[in-house]
Amino acid sequence: xxxIQLIGIAASIGTGISLLPQLVKIIREKxxxxxxxxxxAVLFMGLVLWVIYGILKKDWIIIGSNALSLLLNACTVIFSxxxxx
Amino acid sequence: xxxIQLIGIAASIGTGISLLPQLVKIIREKxxxxxxxxxxAVLFMGLVLWVIYGILKKDWIIIGSNALSLLLNACTVIFSxxxxx
Numbered sequence: 001x002x003x004i005q006l007i008g009i010a011a012s013i014g015t016g017i018s019l020l021p022q023l024v025k026i027i028r029e030k031x032x033x034x035x036x037x038x039x040x041a042v043l044f045m046g047l048v049l050w051v052i053y054g055i056l057k058k059d060w061i062i063i064g065s066n067a068l069s070l071l072l073n074a075c076t077v078i079f080s081x082x083x084x085x
Numbered sequence: 086x087x088x089i090q091l092i093g094i095a096a097s098i099g100t101g102i103s104l105l106p107q108l109v110k111i112i113r114e115k116x117x118x119x120x121x122x123x124x125x126a127v128l129f130m131g132l133v134l135w136v137i138y139g140i141l142k143k144d145w146i147i148i149g150s151n152a153l154s155l156l157l158n159a160c161t162v163i164f165s166x167x168x169x170x
Contacts, residue, residue, distance in 0.1 A: 004141045011138050014131020015100075021123035034119040038106035046099020053096050056089045 005061075012065030019072040023079065032080040040077050047073060090146075097150030104157040108164065117165040125162050132158060 026032045047070045054062030111117045132155045139147030 004138065007134055007138045007141065011131055011134035014127055014134055016131070018124050018128035018131055021127060022121040025119070025121040025124075029119065031119050034110070034114065034116050036107040036110040039103050039110075042099055042106060043103035046096055046101070046103055049092055049096035049099055053089065053092045056092065 008061055012061050016065035016068045017072070019069065019076055023072055023076045026076065026079045026083060030083050032083040035076075035080050037077075037080060037084075040073060040080065044070070044073050044077070093146055097146050101150035101153045102157070104154065104161055108157055108161045111161065111164045111168060115168050117168040120161075120165050122162075122165065122169075125158060125165065129155070129158050129162070 022035070026035065047066050050066040051063055051070065054060070054064075054066060107120070111120065132151050135151040136148055136155065139145070139149075139151060
């Protein structure tokens with residue numbers, strides 16, 4: 001596998017899992033007042049477009065990492081709504 | 086321009102500017118207690134890798150959108166540190 005592909009995969013994993021610490025923090029502290037819902041909404045739309053882009057380009061790195069992000073995003077939205085005051 | 090390129094550009098803009106509402110919220114409310122610093126750190130590393138990937142691939146959409154995200158991420162880190170208690 002080429003270096004460029006490895007960098008692409010590492011980049012995908014990095015941005016893909018970045019919402020995980022936020023999700024864990026919200027669930028652990030049961031607080032989400034300072035988390036921006038518009039951020040999560042804009043990110044959701046962007047991620048859906050990335051998955052469509054990946055499907056059209058048949059690029060499994062793009063599809064996989066963005067589908068993972070979408071799942072984390074959806075969980076973050078659900079718990080943010082639950083713990084907003 | 087092809088539909089696939091337009092979708093890629095729209096996707097880049099969506100995920101690229103998604104931190105903007107979070108940054109505005111932090112500056113306006115002067116509070117960032119519930120914002121996860123590890124999220125911002127993991128995202129930062131992922132974005133740096135995406136910019137490198139874009140440079141190696143000579144893909145200006147990837148470079149531009151991720152460089153914009155990096156800038157927003159850096160501002161969000163600075164203001165989060167400032168307003169954490």
